[in-house]
Structure formats: C-alpha cells, structure tokens
Amino acid sequence: MLSPSIIQEFEQLCGKENVQHSNASKLANSYDATANFQALPDLVVSPRNTEEVSGIVKLCQKHEIPIVPRGSGTNLAAGTTPTKGGVVLLFRHMNQILELDEENLTVTVQPGVITDELHAFVEEKGMFYPPDPSSGKISTLGGNISENSGGLRGLKYGVTKDYVLALEVVLPNGEIIRTGGKLAKDVAGYDLTSLMVGSEGTLGIVTAATLKLVPKPTHNQTLLAVFDSLEKAAETVSAIIAAKIIPATLEFMDQGTIQVVEGYKQIGLPLDAEAILLIEQDGPEEIVASDMATVLTICEKYGAREISKAKNEQEAEDLRRARKDALSCLAQLTPTTMLEDATVPRSEIAPMVREIIRIAEKYDVRIHTFGHAGDGNLHPTAVTDARDKDEMKRVEDAFAEIFETAVNMGGTITGEHGVGEMKSSYLEWKVGPSGLAVMQAIKQAIDPNNIMNPGKMFAKSTRKRVVVHDG
Amino acid sequence: MLSPSIIQEFEQLCGKENVQHSNASKLANSYDATANFQALPDLVVSPRNTEEVSGIVKLCQKHEIPIVPRGSGTNLAAGTTPTKGGVVLLFRHMNQILELDEENLTVTVQPGVITDELHAFVEEKGMFYPPDPSSGKISTLGGNISENSGGLRGLKYGVTKDYVLALEVVLPNGEIIRTGGKLAKDVAGYDLTSLMVGSEGTLGIVTAATLKLVPKPTHNQTLLAVFDSLEKAAETVSAIIAAKIIPATLEFMDQGTIQVVEGYKQIGLPLDAEAILLIEQDGPEEIVASDMATVLTICEKYGAREISKAKNEQEAEDLRRARKDALSCLAQLTPTTMLEDATVPRSEIAPMVREIIRIAEKYDVRIHTFGHAGDGNLHPTAVTDARDKDEMKRVEDAFAEIFETAVNMGGTITGEHGVGEMKSSYLEWKVGPSGLAVMQAIKQAIDPNNIMNPGKMFAKSTRKRVVVHDG
Incomplete structure (x- = not known):
C-alpha cells in the first residue's frame, strides 16, 4: 500500500486523471496472458511523455517502489504481472508513430503503438516491418521490444531485435539515454x-524506438501441405532449407492442434493428418513462383498426401489466421491453456515433437504442438484446468522435462516469449551458472536497488533438473 | 616486466614454445594498423585450446596482468595495442573451422580462422558468409567478432553481429560461458x-563462435557510375534506395581517392570525376538483371556522365579490389595514413562529404574520402606524416570536428572500426554521459580488476567539444 502522500506525488507529476488506484484498475493490471500468475499492483500510472516516465522512475527510486512497464499484457511468461506490487506503467498516451523516414527506411515510434497498426501504416507506403507476433492485433511495440518478440516470419526475416536501430530508454536512476541511431x-x-x-x-x-524497415515484398504465395507422418513433415522442412530456399513462413501444426482449429474455424483442415505445414514465400514475382514450384516438388517427394495452394489473398489470410489463432482455439477447449516456446535447432524439430508426445503421455497430460518449424521454435500447449492442482503439477513437470530436452538438443527454454517469472527458475539450465552470474552482475550494475520489474528473469533458486531418458 | 617465476607459470600451462618474450616478438605485437599508437607487451602467449585460455586468464587475474587478445592486428582504432603492457594472446593454434552444419546453415569456428578462408570454404559448398571487411585477406574472425566488423556488404546484409549466433567466451574470472545457440x-x-x-x-x-550462413547468391552484376558532382552521386544513392532496391554493395570514392587508386591500379578510373559509385547487386538472375536495369536508369537520370558494367567476374573483382585497396593505395602517398569511419544516416552522405572537404581546408590537411555510401559509413583518410607534429595536431583537430559533425547529423564516431584507445576520448560525444556511465558499470561488473584490454574504449577524460559551424 502506498501512502496518500506518495500517491499525491505521482498525481502532481502526471495529473490526477492518469493515476489510478481503484480496485478495478489494479485488478485489470494484475495479470497478463499467462495462466496461473497474478499479483496486484499498488498504483497504475499513465505517463504522457518521456519526462514524466523519468519523473515516475525517480519517484519510485526515492521510495523504493517496484515499476512494471506494461504494453497490452499479452505476455506469456508472466513478464508483466506486478509480482512485487508497485507501479504499473501504461503507455496509452504514448502511442504515436513519431516519424517515417523514407530516405533512411526507418520509422520512429512510441512504445504504446499497436504492432499491427504499424504494419498497416508502413505497408500502405510500400514498406515492411517484418516482426509479426501472433498477438500483433493487440500487442504493443514497446512490449515487442522488451520481450524481443518473434513471429511467423522469423526464419527469413529475423525477430524484433534485428529491426531495432535506436532506443530512447529511461534508466533505473531516471536518466534518459539514447542508444544507436539511423545507422x-x-x-x-x-x-x-x-x-x-x-x-x-x-x-x-x-520510451521511443527507431525501427528498420525493408521494401515491401511485391508478391507472395501460400500453400498448405498435409502429411500422414510427423517425420515426413520434418524431413520436408529440412529439404526445403537444404534446397537453399528460405521461406517467409514455414509453420507446423500437429494433429491435436489441427482438430481443434478446424473445429472452430471450419476451413477444411484434414482431421486425420498427423501434421500440416503452412508454407509462404514472398518477394519478386519470378522468385516466389520458382521457389514455390521447388517447394511443391519437395513436398511431393517427401510424401505430402495433399498440397493446396491458396488461390487468393483471402485464402492465404484464412490459413495464416488459422495458424495465428491456434492458441485462441486451444484456449476454448479447457479453462486453462499453458503455451510454451521451447526452441531447438531446426534439424531437431522431428525428434523434439516426438519427445513432446512421449513426455505428455508420461505425465498423463494433454499437450498439442504447433509453431515455427522453419526456425525450430515450437509451441507445445497444455490444455488443462488450473483448479486441478494434481494435473497442474503434472503439466509443470512435463514442461520442465520439455525444457530440459530442448536444452539437451542445443536449444533454449524460450524462443520468443521471454523468461518472466514463469521460466525464471529454468534460466540457469540454458545459460549455466556462470552465464547467469554475468546477467545478474549486469542487472545489479544498472539497477542496484532492483526496482525495475523485480521478480522477473532471476529466480530465488534454480529448479532441480529432471532426468531425461532417451526417447 | 614479469618475473621469471610468473613467466614459468605461463610456460607450464601452454608449453615453453608457446610463450614468447623476446624483444622481436614483443615488438611485433606492440602495434596494430593504427598510426601513432604503440606499446610493448610483457609476454606473447599462444594458447592451444579454450582450457589454456581460461588458465591464462586465471593466471593474469591472480597476478593482475593485463590481457590483450589479438587476431592479425588489422585494427584501425588502436584496439589491439598493449596500452598497459601485459600478455598478448595470439590465436595461431586456434584457427580451425570446427563444424559446418548444412542443415542448420551454421558454421562453427575458432577465433584464429582468417575471414577470407571462411568465405572460400563456405562458398565452395554453396553457402555465404556476408560480412566482408576490406582486411579480410588477413583479418581473423575473432577480431571481426570483437570489433563487430562491417564491410562492403553491410547495407544489404548487415554486419558481423547479424551473423553471430553463439559464442564460447572465457570471462575475466576464467570461467567459460556459452551464449546463444544454433537458434x-x-x-x-x-x-x-x-x-x-x-x-x-x-x-x-x-574462443569459439557459431556463425549464421545464408544460401550463396547465384548471380551478381557490378557497375561503375561516374559523376561530375558529389551531390549528384549522393542523390543517386538516395534514389536507388527510394526505388526500393537494396544493392549488395553501394560504394563511393571521391576525386582524391580516385586519383590515387588509379595511379597505382591503372584500371581506367576517370581522374577528373568528382565522385564514382561502385554498385553491385546479387541474387537470382532475373532480380539482379531487373534491379541493375533500374539502377542504370537512375544513374542516368541523376546525371552520371558515364556508366560501365563489368563484363565478367574478373572486371567486377578488379573494381571491388580497387575499392578495397583504396587504403593501401593512399598509404603509399605519405609516411602516415589515418583512416576514420565516422558514419551518418544515409540521407546525410552528401552534406557530410561536403563538411569533410570544408574541415580539411580549414585545418589545412589532406583528407580523401571513400566508403560505404549505401550505409552512410564513410572513410575520411588523412595522408600525413607522423613526424610532423604540427600537422598531426591539425589532423587530430580536423578529425575531432569530423566526429562532432557526424554526431550532430545523427551519426556516430565509429561505424565499423571500434573505439579502441584512439577514439576513447570521443565516446561520450556519441553515447552521452549517462550512456557512458552504463557502459562503465557493465565493464566494472564483469571485469572488476580491469585486466581485459585495459585502456581501450574508456578514456580518462572526454575530449572537449569543438564548436561546429554550419557549413
């Protein structure tokens, strides 16, 4: 609880209307898209500019109040829950596209801009901002940057970090720095x-970011390939890359996901297929045509039982939407969905999916898998019920084994969602004790009083490793 | 001076034959490619593996001896001079390509591998490692990584950091960490x-790095465009990008550079031109053809007085070599060459070149400029004589004003060479006092005893700013 005099200091700084402490507003900012994590903040503040952000940070520093910056709360690793209470910072007033620089191919934005709004804005002008997290309809660029969000185009275009050229950042001491440039x-x-x-x-x-743009691809083509076996789908992925083709999108859904998505979307996905691949290429017309012809031949050669090309942009968008909405569809199955993002080298996709199936059986939990096959970033998703404590424990154990398996395959515990509170006790599995110590030393050096989103990334203790048996 | 007993500890660790302390070997490692910086090390050690590197670091930590890791010493910012003495670490035994992973499109190397050797190795297998510093014939990948080297292909393909997926690093405490992955x-x-x-x-x-590869472009085309005016050349650069074409190479040479390069190379460069652009596109045949046709039209439209296409790979390589050897040619003019790499947003190329000309006149020094026009990374190069103290002072003042001008234009003091000792007193101009404080806090957190390449990046004091008048 913050004293009335402290709350008044925030009100003086940002205006009374931008400081909320009603139960409703605290509750609305107590959770994000991660199941089973919730904590109430003490105050919800909506600064109007960078100077106010700096002032808020200085106030928090003075009173040792935690600060949790928050975009739209789409985080899937409990990265935006106010674990230690404190001030939640909203960017609803800082949501402007500040500058489009066509000569340098950059756009400068405030953190509150919605991802898909930026997409539409730059595409209308013939430019392209590739990072496309599935939550783009509501996620903010500030959130994307803080989490280094990925998306469906990661394989060909990279992720958010590959497009951030310059940042304006308010440091934990309230000072404002500008990093990088239009360079x-x-x-x-x-x-x-x-x-x-x-x-x-x-x-x-x-508080502001300059992002790199690329020319908008003039053409694209989308196809769906249906497989009776997981291995064949995985071999197809490898064969496409081996043919030196890097598709813009190379997505995967397993049978469980297909069935659920089809149940809700009814766009004709094959319910008995073991896997489908959604493959898209973009670029100049000739290249798209020749790449997709090769992709089609490879899909046939590696045993796709059915291949269908999207006839127009609407069909392509339906397929993309089906994949992007996989999580929302799964979420309608059971009260609780837990989506993970263990990531492995592309070559390990098939073994990893097999392992996930084995682990789900071992712990008697229901896990469906979809994700970005091209870049090895999988989304095993448990459909469960948070009220069933016993099952939740088994889900947690299953994910622990999935993380360990990914790390043992040369992968990581999180490809695009972040560590947050949820995966903090696994971080050491990926980065080792010495790597963790370096990260903690950096945190301590920059934020010695630990006011910036405390309780995230670094756990009190590392989870004991499970023994992974060879599948 | 290290005591014989300390030297013996290094000999026991790495073998007597890998520990040198003759005057000749100290002298050979006392300077790099940066004029006017020199300092003798105490010992030159060539470890055979990561464990020996770790052992060396622990010994240095124990005796508080500075360590200077060194590739081929091609650094242009006095980054590899042993400013505070100590141990120079050479990687001549750690020069193996450890693994090519064609499925994941990665290659894993030791730090001592020569850049161009990696190029040849992967290209023979149909893959491509884009970063191409002009010193690639002798520079090492360890050096490229530690300096985040750029090169001619930066505009389209990015720089070294865009290709480093994973690192094995020996920390200042001797611990070994592994960052990233084939992910x-x-x-x-x-x-x-x-x-x-x-x-x-x-x-x-x-001590090891996993690098990302891309499929090797199947075709390329190179052309040379000759301009009577700097502005026209710069406008052409902007127009090419505005046409949504991102060439693989978009290089610039001013008249002074043209004359010197032609003097040595005699490949028919026009001595009276104010600027030339070297433009290269790579990719699928149709795209290269259509892009280059557009580029040609743009060059004509913006007033190129002459445009010549390279007829074959030999002619293209001659042009590329002429540009890459610009520094060596200039170096033959006078006893001392000082090459800088002030970088500005691409839109500021013409104003920046004009400013460099004005500044050279103001300080009565001879500066020729060439560089990467496409990415705003210029190389103003002073041809001078280190024995002429008065002229050297004027060169230094001229560069100070050039750096300040670049920063004022939204640019940076160094685009690809690094800060080293040479530019350490300018770093604050770019990153500000708060940015510098963050960097120093990180350094202090990771290397509290300051044994890792001390005297580099951070200066005792920041140089006083010169007043920049509007050109």
Whole structure:
C-alpha cells in the first residue's frame, strides 16, 4: 500500500486523471496472458511523455517502489504481472508513430503503438516491418521490444531485435539515454540497444524506438501441405532449407492442434493428418513462383498426401489466421491453456515433437504442438484446468522435462516469449551458472536497488533438473 | 616486466614454445594498423585450446596482468595495442573451422580462422558468409567478432553481429560461458552474444563462435557510375534506395581517392570525376538483371556522365579490389595514413562529404574520402606524416570536428572500426554521459580488476567539444 502522500506525488507529476488506484484498475493490471500468475499492483500510472516516465522512475527510486512497464499484457511468461506490487506503467498516451523516414527506411515510434497498426501504416507506403507476433492485433511495440518478440516470419526475416536501430530508454536512476541511431553500422561502445531489447523491463523503460524497415515484398504465395507422418513433415522442412530456399513462413501444426482449429474455424483442415505445414514465400514475382514450384516438388517427394495452394489473398489470410489463432482455439477447449516456446535447432524439430508426445503421455497430460518449424521454435500447449492442482503439477513437470530436452538438443527454454517469472527458475539450465552470474552482475550494475520489474528473469533458486531418458 | 617465476607459470600451462618474450616478438605485437599508437607487451602467449585460455586468464587475474587478445592486428582504432603492457594472446593454434552444419546453415569456428578462408570454404559448398571487411585477406574472425566488423556488404546484409549466433567466451574470472545457440530465436535472459560482439576484448575472450550462413547468391552484376558532382552521386544513392532496391554493395570514392587508386591500379578510373559509385547487386538472375536495369536508369537520370558494367567476374573483382585497396593505395602517398569511419544516416552522405572537404581546408590537411555510401559509413583518410607534429595536431583537430559533425547529423564516431584507445576520448560525444556511465558499470561488473584490454574504449577524460559551424 502506498501512502496518500506518495500517491499525491505521482498525481502532481502526471495529473490526477492518469493515476489510478481503484480496485478495478489494479485488478485489470494484475495479470497478463499467462495462466496461473497474478499479483496486484499498488498504483497504475499513465505517463504522457518521456519526462514524466523519468519523473515516475525517480519517484519510485526515492521510495523504493517496484515499476512494471506494461504494453497490452499479452505476455506469456508472466513478464508483466506486478509480482512485487508497485507501479504499473501504461503507455496509452504514448502511442504515436513519431516519424517515417523514407530516405533512411526507418520509422520512429512510441512504445504504446499497436504492432499491427504499424504494419498497416508502413505497408500502405510500400514498406515492411517484418516482426509479426501472433498477438500483433493487440500487442504493443514497446512490449515487442522488451520481450524481443518473434513471429511467423522469423526464419527469413529475423525477430524484433534485428529491426531495432535506436532506443530512447529511461534508466533505473531516471536518466534518459539514447542508444544507436539511423545507422546500419555503429560500434561506439557496448551494444546497449541489443542489451535493452529482450531485457523484459528489468534494465530500463523504452520510451521511443527507431525501427528498420525493408521494401515491401511485391508478391507472395501460400500453400498448405498435409502429411500422414510427423517425420515426413520434418524431413520436408529440412529439404526445403537444404534446397537453399528460405521461406517467409514455414509453420507446423500437429494433429491435436489441427482438430481443434478446424473445429472452430471450419476451413477444411484434414482431421486425420498427423501434421500440416503452412508454407509462404514472398518477394519478386519470378522468385516466389520458382521457389514455390521447388517447394511443391519437395513436398511431393517427401510424401505430402495433399498440397493446396491458396488461390487468393483471402485464402492465404484464412490459413495464416488459422495458424495465428491456434492458441485462441486451444484456449476454448479447457479453462486453462499453458503455451510454451521451447526452441531447438531446426534439424531437431522431428525428434523434439516426438519427445513432446512421449513426455505428455508420461505425465498423463494433454499437450498439442504447433509453431515455427522453419526456425525450430515450437509451441507445445497444455490444455488443462488450473483448479486441478494434481494435473497442474503434472503439466509443470512435463514442461520442465520439455525444457530440459530442448536444452539437451542445443536449444533454449524460450524462443520468443521471454523468461518472466514463469521460466525464471529454468534460466540457469540454458545459460549455466556462470552465464547467469554475468546477467545478474549486469542487472545489479544498472539497477542496484532492483526496482525495475523485480521478480522477473532471476529466480530465488534454480529448479532441480529432471532426468531425461532417451526417447 | 614479469618475473621469471610468473613467466614459468605461463610456460607450464601452454608449453615453453608457446610463450614468447623476446624483444622481436614483443615488438611485433606492440602495434596494430593504427598510426601513432604503440606499446610493448610483457609476454606473447599462444594458447592451444579454450582450457589454456581460461588458465591464462586465471593466471593474469591472480597476478593482475593485463590481457590483450589479438587476431592479425588489422585494427584501425588502436584496439589491439598493449596500452598497459601485459600478455598478448595470439590465436595461431586456434584457427580451425570446427563444424559446418548444412542443415542448420551454421558454421562453427575458432577465433584464429582468417575471414577470407571462411568465405572460400563456405562458398565452395554453396553457402555465404556476408560480412566482408576490406582486411579480410588477413583479418581473423575473432577480431571481426570483437570489433563487430562491417564491410562492403553491410547495407544489404548487415554486419558481423547479424551473423553471430553463439559464442564460447572465457570471462575475466576464467570461467567459460556459452551464449546463444544454433537458434534463430532465443530470448533466455540478456543477449550476452550481442554484448560480447564489438566489446573489443574488454569483457572476455571469444574462443569459439557459431556463425549464421545464408544460401550463396547465384548471380551478381557490378557497375561503375561516374559523376561530375558529389551531390549528384549522393542523390543517386538516395534514389536507388527510394526505388526500393537494396544493392549488395553501394560504394563511393571521391576525386582524391580516385586519383590515387588509379595511379597505382591503372584500371581506367576517370581522374577528373568528382565522385564514382561502385554498385553491385546479387541474387537470382532475373532480380539482379531487373534491379541493375533500374539502377542504370537512375544513374542516368541523376546525371552520371558515364556508366560501365563489368563484363565478367574478373572486371567486377578488379573494381571491388580497387575499392578495397583504396587504403593501401593512399598509404603509399605519405609516411602516415589515418583512416576514420565516422558514419551518418544515409540521407546525410552528401552534406557530410561536403563538411569533410570544408574541415580539411580549414585545418589545412589532406583528407580523401571513400566508403560505404549505401550505409552512410564513410572513410575520411588523412595522408600525413607522423613526424610532423604540427600537422598531426591539425589532423587530430580536423578529425575531432569530423566526429562532432557526424554526431550532430545523427551519426556516430565509429561505424565499423571500434573505439579502441584512439577514439576513447570521443565516446561520450556519441553515447552521452549517462550512456557512458552504463557502459562503465557493465565493464566494472564483469571485469572488476580491469585486466581485459585495459585502456581501450574508456578514456580518462572526454575530449572537449569543438564548436561546429554550419557549413
């Protein structure tokens, strides 16, 4: 609980109308898209500009109040839950596209801009911002940057960090720094831009960002390939890359996901298929045509039982939407959905999916898998019920074994969702004790009083490893 | 001076034959490619593997001896001079390509591998490692990574950091960490890979790296466009990008550089032109053809007085070589060459070149400019004589004004060479006092005893700003 005099200090700074402490507003900001994590903040503040953000941080520093920057709360690793209470920072007033620089192919935005709004804005002008998290309809760019969001186009185009050229950041001491620039090349000191991207609000608050754009691809083509076996689908993925084709999208859904998505969407997905691949290429017309012809031949050769090309943009968008909405469809099955993002080298996709199936059976839980096959980023999703404590325990154990399996295959515990509170006790599995110590030293150096999103990324203790048996 | 007993400890660790302390070997490692910086090390050690590197670091930590990791010493910012003495670490035994993973499109290398050797190795197998610093014939990948080297292909393909997926690093405490993985997506904790890339050996020693490859472009085409005016050349650069074409190479040489290069190379460069552009596109045949046709039309439209296409790979390579050898040609003019890499947003190329000309006149020094027009990374190069103290002072003042001008235009003091000792007193101009404080806090957190390449990146004091008058 903050004293009335402290609350007044925030009100003086940002205006009374931008400081909320009703139960309703605290409750609305007590959780994000992660099941089973919730904590009430003490105050919800909506600054109007960078100077107010700096002022808020200084106030929080003075009173040792935790700060949790929050976009739209679509986080899937409990990265935006106010674990230790404190002030939730909303960017609803800082939601402007500040500048489009067509000559330097950059756009400068405030953190509250919605991802898909930026997509529409730049595409209308013939430009393209590739990162496309599935939550783009509501997620904010500030959230994307703080989490280094991925998406369906990661394989060909990379992820958010590959498009952040410059940042304005309010540091934990309230000072404002500007990193990078409208520059393809800049080696003046440590790469603070990359350090801030994906730091989950634990090192500072992004108040503006300059993003790199690329020319918008003129054409694209989408196809759906249906497989009777998981291995054949995985072999197809490898064969496409081996043919030196890097598709814009190379997505995967397993049988369980297909059935659920088809149940809700009814777009004709094959209910008896073991796997489908959604493959899209973009670029100049000739390249798209020749790449997709090769892809089609490869799909046939590796045993796709059915291949259908989207006849027009509407059909393509239906297929993309089906994949993007996989989580929402699964979420309608049971009261609780837990979506993970264990990621492995592309070559390990088939073994990893097999392992996930084995692990789900071992713990007697229901896990469906879909995801970005092209870049090895899978989304095993448990459909469960948080009220069933016994089952939740088994889900947690199953995910622990999935994380360990991914790490043992040269992968990671999180490909695009972040560590947050949810995966903090697994971080050491990926980065090792020495790597974790370096990260903690950096955190301590930049935020010595631990006011920036405390309780995230770093856990009190690391979870004991499970023994992974060879599948 | 290290005591014989300390030297013996190094000999016991790495073998007597890998520990040198003759005057000749100290002298050979006392300077790099940067004029006017030199300092003798105490010992030159060539470890055979990561464990020996770790052992060396622990010994250095124990005796508080500075460590300077060194590739081929091609650094242009005095980044590899042993400013505070100590141990120079050579990677001549750690020069193997460890693994080519065609399925995941990665290659894993030791730090001592020569850049162009990797190019040849992967290209023979149909793959491509884009970063191509002009010193690639002798530079090492360890050096490229520690400096985040750029090159001619930066505009389209990015720089070294865009291709480093995973690192093995020996920390200042001797511990070995592994960052990243063969993963397009990994958000497990802070991005230590990006932090280490470009950290100039001040945070740790890279002992292995996994690099991302792309399919080798099947075709390329090169053309040379000759301009009577700098502005027209610069406008052409902007118009090409505005036409949504991102060439693989878009290089610039001013008249002074043209004359010197032609003097040595005699490949028919026009001595009276104010600027030439070297433009190259790569990719599928149809795209290269259509892009280059557009480029040609743009060059004509913006007033190129002459445009010549390379008829074959030999002619293209001659043009590329002429540009890459610009520095060596200039170096033959006078005893001392000082090459800088001030970088501006692409839109500022013409104003920046004009400013460089004005500044050279103001300080009565001879500066020729060439560089990567497409990404705004210029190389103003002073041809001078280090023995002429008065002229050297004027060169230094001229560069100070050039750096300030670049920063005022939204650029940076260094685009691809690094800060090193040479530009350490300018770093604050780019990153500001708060940014510098963050970098120093990180350095202090990871290397509290400052044994890793001390005297680099961080200066005792920041140079006083010159007043820049509007040109």
